[in-house]
Amino acid sequence: MSLKVRRLAIAAPVAELIPVAVLTALLPVLLASGRGTLVYQIMEAQRLALWAGPLGGFVACALGGWWVSRGAFADAERNGLTLGVAVAGFDLALLAVSGAPFGALMVLSATGRIAGGYAGGWWAGRRNRPAAPAALRAS
């Protein structure tokens, strides 16, 4: 098994920072929109976060998994999965340190990241596989 350690070390924090940035921007953007009260905006930010966090994590990990796994050939899915697990670990640690209550957001976040990493690796693996020789294709 060949893990792309250097790429993983770069991609994991970046893949975590992207959805964190999205979540961080939610409240200021809602406040700037001027719609509803602060309480409404907090509740709206939390409602949107239920989607934005896991979805952003999935997309970031899928892209990260694809980037890490490029050229990994047989171990592409494993590299992607490793990235997803690492980012999910980061995310759970950050959520716990920040005082998030255990709940749907944590589960969805972790699951989305792992699935995203695997999906990115799988996609890179498909593209990585060398084309079959023409003779084999003809047969």
Added chain:
Amino acid sequence: MTNRAGCLLGVVLMATPLYAHHSFGTFDLNRKVDLVGTIAGIDFVNPHSWLRVNVTAPDGSVTLYRCEMRGATVLRRSGWTPEMFVVGERIMVQGAPDRVDPHACYVNTLVLADGRTLDRYTQHAVVSTTGPSDRRPINVGPAAASSAGLPRMSSGVPNLAGAWAVEQQLMTDPRGRLGTLVPASIATQFAPGAVPKRGIAIPGSEGSGALGLLYSSYRVAIGAVSPAVIPWIDAAIARTELGRAAVPPEEQQPRNNCGTTSIIFDWYWETVVHRISQDEASVSIEYGQHGFVRTIHLDSERHPEKVAPSRAGHSFGRWDGDVLVVDTVGFLPGMLGLEVAHGPDLHVVERFSLNADGSVLTRQYVAKDSDYFVGEYRGSDITPRSPLPFVSDTCSAELNPVSANRTGDRK
């Protein structure tokens, strides 16, 4: 993140009504200023008091500084009086400087000539004259409850008469530099500057720079901050386009200009002392600021055909068992709460009730005005009897840092 971006986020967060009044304005809590001088005077007024201090430089020149303190009524509730500040006496001020006015500051701690140390949120009952042995705020608590049970009028209905004041909010750091506001009764449960488990530090408090604000936003999004733990929240209510357009800018809000906001809001916002008087025909409520008075008519169960619009409106009440149900219409268009406006068709129903020994007054309210907001504006407040008698302190819009009527020397 650049400073500019941080400032922008800070402005956005601090511009929200939650923090607009009970925040740090232009004071920079990340810096400190120490002044030693003599007391030149005190403006013991609402919504903020100001201490004036003459500071003599080594070359003999004297500069007048003015330092902001809490409002007069909450200071009285904390055991402070204007007589504590004798003109000409020496005083030491530890505070935070103003970003704009080099001769203004935000009071954190005062050391009086007799050695007493007063932190911004000190409850004077525990202030020692020998030193800061206990500088944590304490709950001064409601007045002693009646031992005779629920007080009643001769007719048998509950008697709501008395002085009432919603519980004070104190910062967890008695100096007012760190942390957030919590009810006085639980303030001692927090380490100085701590933040409740699902709360956030007030934006602008010491250490809450741009990164702190970003982290707060993140914590809000992940559900680590509950809307319910934030003090003085407005109802979570959707406003109509008309309702949104009717909200004036912060500096023009009535609450920042010594004006009455509404019969609902002014009861709990400044935590001042109110007075209720009652006879068989009416209940009179004197709000502890701006001389605002409303009368609830008990001898009628309908409104007049024509009501002259006012902030108080026209109220009639009826007893539903031991609950006083009050129906009010006839309002002048204005603000109902922090950022919810209303028009002339506002209709408010309140339910007042006492607890078993008459020491706590509970009010539930429902307001409707479909032109300005969607659905019902609901809420409730719980108000203990006040150990401090009713007092209506002077309000000065000119001395309010957020007021549109400011005429001070802020540059």
